Amino acid sequence: MTERARIYLSSPHMSGLEQQYITEAFETNWVAPLGENVDAFESEVASYIGSSGGVALSSGTAALHLALILLGVEKDDIVFCSSFTFIASANPILYQKAIPVFIDSELNTWNMSPIALERAMKEYAAKGKKPKAVVIVNLYGQSADYNKLKNICDHYDVPIVEDAAESLGATYSERMSGTFGEFGIFSFNGNKIITTSGGGMLVSENQTALEKARFYATQARDRAPHYQHSQIGYNYRLSNILAGIGRGQMKVLDQRIQEKREIFSFYNRELSKIKGISFMPEYFEGKSTRWLTAMSIDPDFIECNIMDIVKHLDKLNIESRPLWKPMHMQPLFKDAVYYNHVEDLDISQKLFKYGICLPSDTNMSSENQQLCCKEIYKAIRKL
Structure with missing residues (x-):
């Protein structure tokens, strides 16, 4: 083994601007989840992609999981999903005890094949088992062919969850990646194009759904003077410190x-x-x-x-x-x-x-x- 410093696939690349926001968080003692950096990071990402809003979360996987919950995916429901992807795209389907059906890629984009999707939709509709959602993945920084894919999903009235974990900043048909589905998700893992160390975001035009996502992501705590919980919740919120890193990263x-x-x-x-x-x-x-x-x-x-x-x-x-x-x-x-x-x-x-x-x-x-x-x-x- 050579002693040459390792050449990485994609390592974190700090801009130097992150420290300002981290320092502010320390000086104000907002080091826990929630805080000014979280709010601003959500707003800045949403503004960048032209979306109504976003919810900063602990990972892209958490964002996918909440998207499926918000779409009502439950035990034994069918969810179509890109096959050519990382397992984080499919694991949330199993979290909900739903049944994944995998769809091949096509050569023009290496992303989900409209031909395979349409055949799957037709066959499942004929069996009376229309999928509850379709998880379409944008691989290696490139959006899928949403003109075709969205037409198919709209025809069968099936919502899209756009797994844009790897494609923040990409465009398709003059729109930003993450804006083609009922929900879009991004990852800010350490190897992504920008990072918060670990983190993700759920974006949508549906503000009511995003508020529900915030509720689920903070342990589903009811509005009460004491700790009261009527639904299953999750510890999925991003910390104010990590959101500060994200704000510095967005600038580059x-x-x-x-x-x-x-x-x-x-x-x-x-x-x-x-x-x-x-x-x-x-x-x-x-x-x-x-x-x-x-x-x-x-x-x-x-x-x-x-x-x-x-x-x-x-x-x-x-x-x-x-x-x-x-x-x-x-x-x-x-x-x-x-x-x-x-x-x-x-x-x-x-x-x-x-x-x-x-x-x-x-x-x-x-x-x-x-x-x-x-x-x-x-x-x-x-x-």
């Missing part, structure tokens, strides 16, 4: 997006010269943040597999990883129903088999990115 979000896109452009320019390499496409309807640069290889031209590249880079203290292992391939969901994009073509499984996320760290120097390209080339050529 556009800069981080530009940096991420420049990282992608460099990889694309240098590695696309190799026959058999391609990158996640940017759909013509929108603009990706390129949160992570995602690359795929064509086995007809490149003999090595993805894990050969991952292992080669890891020996040099360079972090990379395969693309998400689809939910329908996970042991936890081995019995779940799954809809391919088209018959005999499982796109999400193919992407997982041949795809890799490259170091996309905005802290990374240009010399280190050049090193990454050089070593990826070596791994592919087996030099």
Whole structure:
């Protein structure tokens, strides 16, 4: 193992502006959940994406969970969900003891396939089992094809929960990611394009629902002079300290997006010269943040597999990883129903088999990115 400092996939990148808000929280002794930073952070994120409001929470998973609760998802309800995603998109379905049905991706965006979604909707409607919600994930900084997906969901009167955990700042059809569903969710985990260390946010045009989310997220405490609880609640609120970090991070979000896109452009320019390499496409309807640069290889031209590249880079203290292992391939969901994009073509499984996320760290120097390209080339050529 080399002693070179580790090159990360996507590490936290502080701007220096965060300290102002953290200091204010300490000076006013508002270090617990709630406070001026929480209120301002909610307002600033909502304003940035053009939404009516938001609720700052402890994680994106918490936001997804509350969205499903607010939509009335209960035991044995059907919830459609993107298969090609991180498990946090699907776990809240299980929290509610509902039944996930997984939907394949399509090649234009790598996100949910409108063809597979429409087929699933038609079949479940025919059985009288219309889903209670559809969780659509925006992968690696790119929005799904909402013109098609939303038309399908509207036709069957099924609400969308937009999992925009990875896509804050992306656009689609001149609208911001997170604004296409009944609810949108963001993650501010340490590796996201901006971070609060750990945290998330639920956004919506439905202010009544957001107030209900705040109620659930603070242990569902009834209005009473004593501690009284009539419903199940959760400890899901974001602390005032972490919200202060988020406020400082929001001030550099556009800069981080530009940096991420420049990282992608460099990889694309240098590695696309190799026959058999391609990158996640940017759909013509929108603009990706390129949160992570995602690359795929064509086995007809490149003999090595993805894990050969991952292992080669890891020996040099360079972090990379395969693309998400689809939910329908996970042991936890081995019995779940799954809809391919088209018959005999499982796109999400193919992407997982041949795809890799490259170091996309905005802290990374240009010399280190050049090193990454050089070593990826070596791994592919087996030099």
